[in-house]
Amino acid sequence: MNDALTAARDGLEPALPLALFLAGPTCSGKSALALILAERLGGIVINADSMQIYRELRILTARPTVADETHVPHALYGVRPAADPGHVAWWREAALLEMGQAHAKGLLPILCGGTGLYFSALRHGLSDIPPIDPAARTEARAALITLGPGGLHAELAAHDPGTAALIAPTDGQRIARAYEVWLSTGRGLEEWRRATRLPPPPWRFRAIRLDPPRAELQSAAAGRFDAMLAAGAADEVRALMAQDLDPSLPAMRAHGVPELGAHLRGEMTLAAARAQAIANTNHYIKRQTTWFRHHELAEEGHLHMIHAQIAGPAQLSESRIADLTRFIREGG
Numbered sequence: 402m403n404d405a406l407t408a409a410r411d412g413l414e415p416a417l418p419l420a421l422f423l424a425g426p427t428c429s430g431k432s433a434l435a436l437i438l439a440e441r442l443g444g445i446v447i448n449a450d451s452m453q454i455y456r457e458l459r460i461l462t463a464r465p466t467v468a469d470e471t472h473v474p475h476a477l478y479g480v481r482p483a484a485d486p487g488h489v490a491w492w493r494e495a496a497l498l499e500m501g502q503a504h505a506k507g508l509l510p511i512l513c514g515g516t517g518l519y520f521s522a523l524r525h526g527l528s529d530i531p532p533i534d535p536a537a538r539t540e541a542r543a544a545l546i547t548l549g550p551g552g553l554h555a556e557l558a559a560h561d562p563g564t565a566a567l568i569a570p571t572d573g574q575r576i577a578r579a580y581e582v583w584l585s586t587g588r589g590l591e592e593w594r595r596a597t598r599l600p601p602p603p604w605r606f607r608a609i610r611l612d613p614p615r616a617e618l619q620s621a622a623a624g625r626f627d628a629m630l631a632a633g634a635a636d637e638v639r640a641l642m643a644q645d646l647d648p649s650l651p652a653m654r655a656h657g658v659p660e661l662g663a664h665l666r667g668e669m670t671l672a673a674a675r676a677q678a679i680a681n682t683n684h685y686i687k688r689q690t691t692w693f694r695h696h697e698l699a700e701e702g703h704l705h706m707i708h709a710q711i712a713g714p715a716q717l718s719e720s721r722i723a724d725l726t727r728f729i730r731e732g733g
Contacts, residue, residue, distance in 0.1 A: 421510065451487065526600050
């Protein structure tokens with residue numbers, strides 16, 4: 402595969418190395434397809450999902466199994482504790498490091514996930530925000546606890562209305578992040594994003610986006626959650642709760658965690674927790690689908706669409722696999 406990754410551009414200069422975006426909403430079959438492509442093309446699957454980075458949440462985030470990770474190389478799965486929230490700038494730096502190491506080994510980086518902001522930051526670059534003063538971070542986190550997400554959102558809106566308008570009043574983690582940027586720099590996060598930007602990386606990207614029918618995704622979400630319950634999702638949440646973490650941390654808001662947490666505290670039945678978790682997952686799938694349909698993942702002609710759900714390798718015909726591998730190799 403290394404020859405394809407370094408194919409000559411116009412016969413004169415080495416081409417930029419090639420990476421693949423494999424994107425789509427939750428339950429669309431990304432992981433199954435990533436395994437097939439990594440095996441066929443000599444690739445490494447690099448996580449591009451903001452929740453699959455947390456080591457405590459293997460079941461509820463549907464991380465690849467140990468067998469999958471043994472079968473083909475994987476990276477950036479389960480690499481952070483729930484107490485240490487990840488962010489897009491960290492992920493971008495870590496992903497670029499993994500991509501560089503993969504290229505050096507002759508492996509195709511396959512960035513697989515459903516977090517649109519990760520793909521956007523990697524392809525287009527990221528705002529060059531100065532380091533945050535630790536005192537500002539401490540003050541922002543204290544304000545979140547004292548005022549609550551809604552109160553801190555109102556405070557943010559008074560100083561940085563442009564950023565506040567883009568964040569839900571219930572999203573405490575993002576509100577605190579925006580507030581600490583304003584405290585530390587005197588400029589709003591959205592202003593920083595518009596004013597400066599780290600350059601796009603020296604890579605070429607081809608993209609495959611999975612876009613199954615909504616009804617199939619909803620059915621898959623229900624089936625997946627039932628499978629998670631059978632696999633021990635409640636015990637996973639119980640262990641997470643034992644850490645007594647800040648409920649505003651991203652891992653504590655992963656789909657299924659708040660609902661099963663409420664069940665374990667005796668605040669709702671398991672049936673009610675299941676129904677609420679599935680409903681919330683379906684709302685998230687809708688938002689993901691909308692985001693991907695309105696944002697470019699790759700340059701024109703470098704995006705391959707799949708409109709049917711891929712629940713497992715058995716549903717992929719040899720002709721479809723050949724079509725996908727040919728599409729990827731054309732980018733070499």
